[in-house]
Amino acid sequence: MNASFNHPVLIVVVPLLFAALCPIIGLIRRSLVVWLALFGTACTSFLALSLIGRVTPGNDLSYHLGGWEPPWGIEIRIDTFGLLMVCVISTLGILLVLYSWKYMERELPANRLSYYYTLLMLIYTAMLGFSITGDIFNMFVFMEIFAITSYALVAVTGEKRALRAAFKYLLMGATSSVCVLLAITFLYSVTGSLNMLDISNTLAELSPDYIRVALAALVFFITGFSVKAALFPVHVWLPEAHSIAPSPVSALLSALVIKMGVFGIFRILFTVYGPGFANETANWKSLNEVVAWAAALSILAGAAFAIAQKDLKLMIAYSSISHIGYIVLGICLLSYHGTAGGFYNVLAHAMGKASFFLVAGCFLYKKGFRRIEDLKGLGRSMPISSGAFALASLSVIGLPPSAGFIAKWNILWGCLDSRKYLFAGVVLLGSVLAAVYCLKVVYYLFFTGPRMRDTRIEEAPAAMYVPAALLSLGTLFFGIFSGLILPSLNSASRILMIR
Amino acid sequence: MNWTLNLVLLTFLVGTAFAMIMLKDLLAAAVVFSAYSLIMAIMWSQLRAPDLALTEAAVGAGVTTVLFVITIFRTVRKENR
C-alpha cells in the first residue's frame, strides 16, 4: 500500500467512509456513533496535519484521480492556503464532535442522533474536498454537499424559528449555487476546460471576443460565493441561521462554512483568473476593488449591528459578518501582506468564533440564557467558560498577544502597502467597534452581579468547556508563535502576486 | 437538429413555466411541473442527450413531481393560504 502517494485523496475519502458507516453502526448501537465520529475526525486530522511538511510555498502537491492527467481528469491540488484550510477544518472537527456529544444528547431524540453525526461527517468531507480540489465543477459538487447538509443542520432541532431561518438560508444558498453553476457554464463555453490551472492558462490568452463572457462568469462566481460567505449586501440569511442553530452547529457554520465562500472567492480571483487575465487587468482589478468595498462595508455594518444586539448568539453571528469582511478585504487588497493577514484571520477567527459559540452553548445548556443581560455574575459561577470567552474576545477584538492581532496587523500593513488609507481606517474602526461589543459581554460576566459565587450554578460538562477552552488557548498560542505559519503564508502570497 | 421542433419545444417550455408561476392551485402547478419536465426530456433527446432524457423523465417528471404532490397533500393546496 502506497499511502504517502495517495495521501491527498485520503483526506477526503476517510471522513466520507465514516459518514457512510455512521447510519449502519447506528442500527447496531446508537451510543457507538459518537465514538465512530470522533475516531473518524481524529483520523482525518492526523492525515491533514501529517501533510504539513509536504507542501511548501510555490511547490503544490498535485494528485491525479484515476490516473488521468489534469485537463482530462480531476486534479487535487493542495497549496499553502488549501493546507491551512484543511488543517483548520479537521482540527476543529474533533473539538466540535466532542462538544456535540453532551450538547446534542439533550437537543435531539436518540434515533435522530446518528443522522446528526452522519451530517457532521458529510459536511467535513465536503469542506475538505472543496478546499483541496483543482477543478471548478468538482468544487461545485462539494459546495452542494456542504450546502445541503448545513441547511439540515440549522433546522435539525425542529424549533420554530430554526425552520424559518433554515428555509431562508436554503433559498438564498440554492440561488447562489445556481449562480455558480451559471458562471461555470459561461467559463466552460469560452475556455472548454474545467481544470483551474488550465482555465487560467487559457484565460491569459483569451480571444478578445470572449472577454465579455469571461467577465460575466467572474461576476456570477463572485455573487454566488459572496452569498455563501455572507458579505454585506447579501448577508441577510446569516444572523438568524447562525444564532438559532444548536450551538455546535453555529460554531461549525460560523467558523468553517462561511469561510468556504471566502475561499471560493479567493480561488476564483487568484487561481482561476489571476492578475494575468487576458491583458484586461483593469477589469480584474476594479472588480477586486468592488469586492473590497463590500468587505469594508461588511466590517462596519456587522460590527455596528453586533453592538445593537441584546441576544448573545445573535451578537456573535453579526460579529462573524464583520470578520468575514476582514478576510475578504485582506485578500482583495492585492498586497501580499493583506492576503497573508486575511488567511491568518481565517485561523484566528475560526478559533475565536468557535470558542464564542461554544461558550454561549455552555450558558444555554446550563441556564437557558440567551440574553446578554442575563449573564450577570456568571464569571464567578462558571469561571472556565467565562475565562475562555474573555480570552477569545482578545482575539476577536485584535489585541496583542492573540492571533487576531497578528491577522489585523497584517491586513493593516496590506492597506498601507497598497496605499488604501481609507480601508486602513475601516480596519481600525472595526476593531474599536469589536472592542465595544466584546467588552460589554465581558463586563456583564465579571464585573456585575453578585459578589459571591453562586453555588447553584456549576460548569457545563467537561466535554463542553474543554473544547471551548482549548480553542481560546489556541488563539493565544498562534498569537505568540505566529512564526509557525505566517512566513509560509507570506511567501505563498508573494508568489501569488508575482504570477 | 430540427429547428421547427426546437422552436415548438422552447415555446412550450416557456408556456408551461409561465403557467406554473401563474396557477393559484398548487396541485395543478405540480402537474404542470410534470409536463414541463417531460418537455424538457424531449428537449434533451433533441439535443442528443439520451441519458439526460431518461434521467429527467424519471427524476423530474416522476420523483420530483411525486415529492411536490405529497408535500401539497400534507400542507395546503391553494397558494394564498
Place this chain on the structure above:
Amino acid sequence: MKKLFVILALAALGVVLLWVVGKMPEMGDSRTPDKTHVVPRYIEDGVKEAGAENLITDVILNYRGYDTMGEVAVIFSALCAVIALLDREKRGVSRSAVDASQVRSSRIVRVTVRILFPVIFLFAVYLILHGENSAGGGFQGGAVIGASIIVFTLVFTLIESTRDIPLTLRVILESLSVLTFLAVGFIGVFKGVEFLTYILPGLSPGVAGALRSQVFMMSIEIAIGVAVGAIFTSIVFAMIKEENFELEPHIPEP
C-alpha cells in the same frame, strides 16, 4: 410597487445577460472552444481507454469518477437531511394521507400497477446493466426503481410497502453506493495506483485489463442503481407518513 421594481431589475439583468450571450460561441458550431480544447481525446480514445461505448458513462465513471462520488454523497446527504428533519416512518403502523384517502384506488389501477410493476423494474435493471454501451446507467435505473416503488406505495399503502422491505436492509443499501465507490477506490490504493483507477498494475492492458475495468465500472453502476432506488424510496416514505396517524391502530384491509 415592489413588483414593478423587481420586474424592472430583472429586465435590466436580462438585457445585460443578452448582451453577454450575444458574444458567446454560436450554438451548433463544432469549432467552439469547448469542443476543441479537451473533448477530442474523449471522443477519439474514450472507448479504448475508459472501456465503455457510452462516452457519458466513460466520463462520469472513469474520467470524472471523483465527481460522481461527490454526486452520490450529495444524494446520500439529502437522505440524511430528510431523515434528520422528518424521521423515518414507523414500521407497520405508519399511515399516510394516501392510506387514509376516502377515494380508494380503483381495481383497474391496482391490477395495472401489479402488472406493470415487474415490467418497470425489469426496465430499470436493463438500464443499469446496459449503461455501458447504450443510454442508461446507475442513476437513471435507480431513479426508475425508486419511481416504481413510489407508484406501488401510492396505489397500495405505505403499510403494505414497508412490510415488504426490511428497514435494516434499506439502511445498508442506502450507504451501498458510497461504500462501493470507496471499496473500488481503495483496491487501487492498495495496489499502489491512484484512487479510482480501474486498470490495475499486473494486468496486461488489452482484453484482460479492459475486462477488469468493466467489472469495476459495472459494480459501481449496480451499487449506484440499488442505492439511488433505496434512497428515493426512503425519502418518499419519510415524507408521506402522517404523524397524526401514527398511534392509531392498524386497520386491516378488506
Place this chain on the structure above:
Amino acid sequence: MNWSRIFQNLNYAVSLLLFLMGLYTLAMKPNLIKKIMGLNILETSVFLFIVSIGMVDSGQAPVMAHGAAQQVVVNPIPQALILTGIVVAVSTTAVSLSLCIRIHQKYGSLDACEILGREVA
C-alpha cells in the same frame, strides 16, 4: 445588438428567459412551494444552457456503436455534468420540501409574509 446571432442562439435566449422567470418566482411569490418550483425552473434553465453549448449541428448522441469511429458526436462533458446537476436539484428539492412540511406543522401556513409576520422574538 446582433439579432440574427441571437436567433441562431435561441436556446441561450430562452434559457435566460427561464432563468429570469425562476428568479421572479423566487423573489415575488409568497408561497414556499411556489418558491421551490421557481428554484427548479432556475436550475433547469442553467441545465438547458450548458447542454445547448455542447450541441453540434447534425451531431450524434455520444454513444459509440460498434466500429463506428469517425462519426460527429456532440460534446459529452456538459451532459455528464448535468447528470450530476439533476441529482443535485432533486436533492435540494427533497430537503426544501421536507422543511416545508415541518414549517407547515409549526406555523400552520406556507405563506412567507405570514410566517415572517408571526415572528415574536
